[in-house]
Amino acid sequence: MTAIEKDPVVEPAAVEAPRGRLAGLAPYATALRAAGGLLTVVGAYLPWATFVLNDGPYPEKATLEFFTAPLGVSGFRLHLLVFGIAAIVLAFVPAVPARGRILRALGWGVVAVSVVNGMYITTQGGGFGAITAADGAVAFGAIVALIGGAVLLVGAFAGGLEGHARWGRPLGRFVEWALLLVIYALLLLLVAAVLTSGGQGSVANPYSGAVFLSFLGALGGLLAALHSAGVVTWVTGMSERHRAYSAIVLLAVALLLPLTAAGTQYWMTVAANIGVYAATAIGLNIVVGLAGLLDLGYVAFLGIGAVVAANFSGATAARFDIVLPFPLVMVISAVVAGIFGAIVGSPTLRVRGDYLAIVTLAFGEIFVRSSQNNIGGLTGGSNAIPGIPPVTAFGQPFNESLTIGSVELPAGALYYFLIVVIVAAVMAVFGNLKNSRLGRAWIAIREDEDAARAMGIRTGPVKILAFMIGATLAGLAGAFFAHKTGTVSYESFRFLESVTLLAAVILGGMGTIPGAVLGASILFVLPEKLREFADYRLLIFGIALVLIMRFRPQGLVPDAHRRAELAPQSEPPPPDGSTGPAAAKVAAS
Amino acid sequence: MSGKHAAPEAPRAAIGQSILSAEGVTMQFGGLRALNDVSFGLSEGEIIGLIGPNGAGKTTFFNCLTGLYAPTSGSVALRGTPLPQDPAKVTDRGIARTFQNIRLFPSMTAEENVLVGRHVRMKQGPLSSLLHGPAFKRSEAEARSRTAELLEFVGLSRFSDELARNLPYGDQRRLEIARALATEPSVLLLDEPTAGMNAQETEATRQLIFKIRDLGTSVVVIEHDTKFIFTLCDRVLVLVQGELLVEGTPDEVRGDPRVVEAYLGAPPDEVEHQIHAAEETP
Structure with missing residues (x-):
């Protein structure tokens, strides 16, 4: 097989017209999308908590101490920043397939991240003062980001949702192998990141749950966006074409987990x-x-x-x-x-x-x-x-650490x-x-x-x-x-x-x-x-x-x-409405 | 109707020796006698129609033939050997059926549905299924090629990877036939194969049944569409309130006043008119 690289072909997808009340907002879709993205970015740069919570400052400099490094966003604020910028870019670039769906996924991600962190700060801080204004300090990060996410969602729906993008045409075998290798390596890092995100929950690390949930929310948004963009389908298709190769590489990748952050x-x-x-x-x-x-x-x-x-x-x-x-x-x-x-x-x-x-x-x-x-x-x-003894092999108990070479x-x-x-x-x-x-x-x-x-x-x-x-x-x-x-x-x-x-x-x-x-x-x-x-x-x-x-x-x-x-799109059912799948379902029940 | 449809049906295959026989089948559900002393014989290469008003016991009769019900009395035999009271074993022996209300496996693809039909003809034990050795690969390849042939035969190749539930209604019925044929039956029982179909689909089904008969499978068809039955079958059985009322060629049955009176339950004149109208149209 030859390894000729071809650009994946993106088949055009029909746009699902916006429905109901949002239909009236269609002309403002681009503006709404951009505004949502912008609000998200602003939210990422605002402080999130008005005071230091009982368990210590909220992670990622979300408390007032953020002023010490105003541009150094990290953690969930970095996720929001990335999502916000992506949304602004997507709002103005018309050529991206399934744009509405991607934006919708990003919107849900923003909402999830801001709700998780906002709610956590609220409950730990003893009320809405913690995320709004208290003792002369203001911290509207969570609220601005949440509004940003909501506006983004409205914009995404108002502009209409296209079908999921599809990437046609397989690439050469070796190109796909190389791509899969990279993707599986990324997957390993991702798994390690999910596993360790927030760290080990303990008294010394009181926010691990919130950080983890927020990370999951961002990850969910990202994966949904990738799915809308057809990337997930494309990768699955590739891995199904190379089943044996995928199985071997995934096994190898899984065995490498102890060498990562996890x-x-x-x-x-x-x-x-x-x-x-x-x-x-x-x-x-x-x-x-x-x-x-x-x-x-x-x-x-x-x-x-x-x-x-x-x-x-x-x-x-x-x-x-x-x-x-x-x-x-x-x-x-x-x-x-x-x-x-x-x-x-x-x-x-x-x-x-x-x-x-x-x-x-x-x-x-x-x-x-x-x-x-x-x-x-x-x-x-x-x-x-x-007192069940650990498994041992070659004199090495399985519950102890082992040094092989370096x-x-x-x-x-x-x-x-x-x-x-x-x-x-x-x-x-x-x-x-x-x-x-x-x-x-x-x-x-x-x-x-x-x-x-x-x-x-x-x-x-x-x-x-x-x-x-x-x-x-x-x-x-x-x-x-x-x-x-x-x-x-x-x-x-x-x-x-x-x-x-x-x-x-x-x-x-x-x-x-x-x-x-x-x-x-x-x-x-x-x-x-x-x-x-x-x-x-x-x-x-x-x-x-x-x-x-x-x-x-x-x-x-x-x-x-x-x-x-x-599966490749098969012919649509005959125009005769009575023989469509819906009719069949009714008749069969 | 166009000239194409007016052409006489495919030439009747030579009718051979008896293959399926039922002797005095009676089925009692509590106080209800659904079938009373029904006997019939099916010969090789024959198509038999089973008609009767709703609740006459037609489907019950099918269930008795396929081992789904154990008859209260009477016996069913395939090539002279009594059939076991187990649908799975009956299928293994060579009787396949379709259902009145389509019963495909909705979340499986068309291909997988037919592959399930190959179950009894595949030699593949649990261990072989587990290890996927060369024998397994051979039997899978054989089953898949046979499945592809059958889907082609009923005209559903293009829907091979489509979920059964997504198929148009008429195609679901044809898929059910393909699935039944996958068991390599010597007798095929079709329960209302044209229900809900339009004229063209019905005609296609009629031709399909002739093709199946020509491949050496005897067919028994339950149907309400008398025109369909009279132009399809070699013999017609009329079942009324669990009893076999009339048995004969389509012409004999059509002319029988008892059928006119009992089967349709309408004033004779009107029924006569309907039946003649049906005769003229094909």
Whole structure:
């Protein structure tokens, strides 16, 4: 294949006419957009807090001390500055495709950043005085930026929204490889930045949650803007064309995380925990996302894997006095969890839908209660099984730091490497199964069980297999979990954990790998980051879930829809209105 | 109607030996007897029409034939062997069906829908699915090429990557037929394949069914459109209130006063008029 570079061709997209009340503002769209951008820039340069909060000055010199370096904007103020300038430029450059959509995304980003920081300063400072005027000092940063964001949004809508930009024509293979390499490297830096943004929440660092949320808001705006500009679609298309290459590079990139800013023991531990839940969420995604069977007790399989591993670990509280090598323990844990998966799955032969959910809920509860009561002496009861030794290989315990040549890996990096490999393996299992006879049978059952049977699918065994494989993957993760945390207690496998896993799958997008990983990352990073909001953590969490389900029910990384979007535009349905998709939907229901 | 449509239907294929037979099928739902002692036989290369007023038990009969319902009494046999009471096994044995209210897998693409139909004919165990070895790749390639042929056969190649739910209504019905054909059936049961279609689409479906018959698949069709049935089928069965009222060639059924009286439930003159009108139009 030759590496001829061609300019990506941007296909023209139809402009969606502004609707409703905003239609009247159409002539002022450019002015509104520019004004919104300008206000955002001004907001970025204004002070944000009128006084030093009880917990110390607000980060990024947002307090009055900003006067010491008036032009030195950083952190969230830098994000706003960039967004504002981008908006002003876009307002006057007509040639950019999907301009309205990009501006809308930027507008939402500005709103999110100003609301998060403004609200935080307000609540910590004890009222609106903190972000307006108090004691003779003024600080309208948050308000000006928020108005800027709102004006930008109005301007974006008033000017009309075009369709997402599409980039046609693939480039040469080597050009695409090089581009993907750069993009994945950027992705690594981005992941490290997200993980470490705001730092580790603690008394000494009281604003970590706000900084993190603000960063997420800005990042969300940026990604939405890139998506509107067609960049995300273009990159996904490229990575799909080079599937094997992407998989290898992404794996390599993931293994490089300990060398970035996230390379400390704390972040390695956080990342390894995310890995455990990501692997488990992918397993759950087989059951829920592919086969469409609601499992409310899934975390029990993680627990079973952990308990099995703990009992063969040589810990003092272990039931068996045998110490098996870790790889073997993983296999045993996975198999035992798989057997239980088949047992739990067997009611699916007779029970459907809501009733099945109740059965799985009961199973999860049985596991928690019997572990709590130490049935069979296997779980240590309320004492848990503490003191599980770390995994060791070649005399190197995985929980200690390691120096290879001049590179020093932080403590926990080895566990991180191990979980990356496990997650990669779980992803491969999921991906391979999804694109096979078995995976299609699962999806068919999810879509219409009776029709699936009429197509010759023996739904009973196929559904039990879904439970079994999902449980096996969770068991695998459980064995890792036991050794990494060193303690296995029933408290880690309660109903709430099952629900969180389920939320991760649904939030990320059912039936997709990136969805499950993203969902698990978000749901298990947020509690870590929002420690100072401990009291409100679940509340914020719940509200966020409700909002996401309302505005993006298909999840953050949706399945087949995306593929349909990527596919070349097929002919429009016949002009006869009665045969359009809408009519079909009505007729089919 | 144009001359094209006036042309007689495709030449009837030679009708061979009996392939599907039902003996005294009775289906009782609580106090309701949906089917009462229905017997019929289908020969190779034959197209049989099943008509009757709403609630006559036509779909129930299909469900009995495909193992979705276990008949209260009576038996169904394919090539002389009784059929199991399991839709999956019945499909494996060679009976495929479509549904009255389209039941595609809406979030799967057209291609994937047909691939699901290949399920029973693919040799691909769970381990092979997991490892994606050479045998897996061969069976996938085979299934995909067969799928492409079938989509071409029903005229849906261009919608291959489109989600089933986004297809126009008539195309959804044709996709359902392609999916059923993917199971390589010797008998195809079509439940109202032209419901909601306009005249051209109905005609296209008629030709499609002839093509399917010519490939060696026997067909049973449920339909309300009598014109469609009379110009399509070799034999027509009239089911009324769960009982087989009349069985015969389209001409025999058309002329039968019991059909006129019982089936349409309208004054004989008017029905006569309707049926004759139907005769003249094709």
